[in-house]
Amino acid sequence: DIQMTQSPSSLSASVGDRVTITCRASQSISDYLNWYQQKPGKAPNLLIYAASNLQSGVPSRFSGSGSGTDFTLTISSLQPEDFATYYCQQTYSTPLAFGPGTKVDIK
Amino acid sequence: QITLKESGPTLVKPTQTLTLTCTISGFSLSTNGVGVGWIRQPPGKAPEWLALIYWDDDRRYSPSLKTRLTITKDSSKNQVVLTMTNMDPVDTATYFCAHRPVHYSSHFDQWGQGTLVTVSS
Numbered sequence: 001d002i003q004m005t006q007s008p009s010s011l012s013a014s015v016g017d018r019v020t021i022t023c024r025a026s027q028s029i030s031d032y033l034n035w036y037q038q039k040p041g042k043a044p045n046l047l048i049y050a051a052s053n054l055q056s057g058v059p060s061r062f063s064g065s066g067s068g069t070d071f072t073l074t075i076s077s078l079q080p081e082d083f084a085t086y087y088c089q090q091t092y093s094t095p096l097a098f099g100p101g102t103k104v105d106i107k
Numbered sequence: 108q109i110t111l112k113e114s115g116p117t118l119v120k121p122t123q124t125l126t127l128t129c130t131i132s133g134f135s136l137s138t139n140g141v142g143v144g145w146i147r148q149p150p151g152k153a154p155e156w157l158a159l160i161y162w163d164d165d166r167r168y169s170p171s172l173k174t175r176l177t178i179t180k181d182s183s184k185n186q187v188v189l190t191m192t193n194m195d196p197v198d199t200a201t202y203f204c205a206h207r208p209v210h211y212s213s214h215f216d217q218w219g220q221g222t223l224v225t226v227s228s
Contacts, residue, residue, distance in 0.1 A: 001170070031212070032212055034214040034215075036154075043220060043221050044146075045218075046214060049216070055216060087154060089154075089156075091213035091214055094168075095169045095170060096144075098155065099153065101153050
């Protein structure tokens with residue numbers, strides 16, 4: 001099974017900050033990497049698919065990059081509605097594993 | 108507009124079998140490339156993928172739960188059903204179904220609201 005790790009596990013940031021979250025796979029997954037945002041009591045919401053493709057309706061301040069084993073989600077200018085938990089997910093092979101999450105809260 | 112909605116019991120007893128139904132709209136389970144997956148999330152933890160069924164009835168399961176899971180679809184009723192046998196308190200979680208679009212990357216672009224299932228005697 002492919003294992004996913006994320007760093008940091010949590011971070012505190014201010015509105016307007018540039019935020020970067022890293023996801024690492026235990027083996028190469030090409031670009032089969034997706035990012036989700038989740039707010040309390042809600043379902044995960046797809047932000048980025050196939051490593052760098054912005055899902056329709058998602059603000060352009062979100063971007064994704066990487067391939068192989070190392071991936072990054074960047075929020076260029078953090079907005080109040082971005083305080084949430086972020087998960088990466090590999091879909092290269094089953095089981096389709098999620099990372100442990102990165103919680104972004106207000107500094 | 109794609110929507111999915113989970114339904115099923117909110118409380119099950121240990122050793123019982125859980126049956127959850129995902130009712131879909133806005134897409135067809137017969138469309139080439141489409142799939143529906145089930146994902147669960149214990150309180151305060153990360154999501155865990157459980158199963159995925161494709162338009163052609165191909166099925167994939169989490170290896171750690173494979174012996175307990177069955178996923179089926181009824182395209183005429185626009186429903187996908189997940190059964191999980193021998194429920195245990197550690198299976199307490201919110202269970203989501205989600206749409207897998209026609210794309211090589213198998214991401215989930217639309218999710219149901221989720222249903223919380225508690226396992227307790």
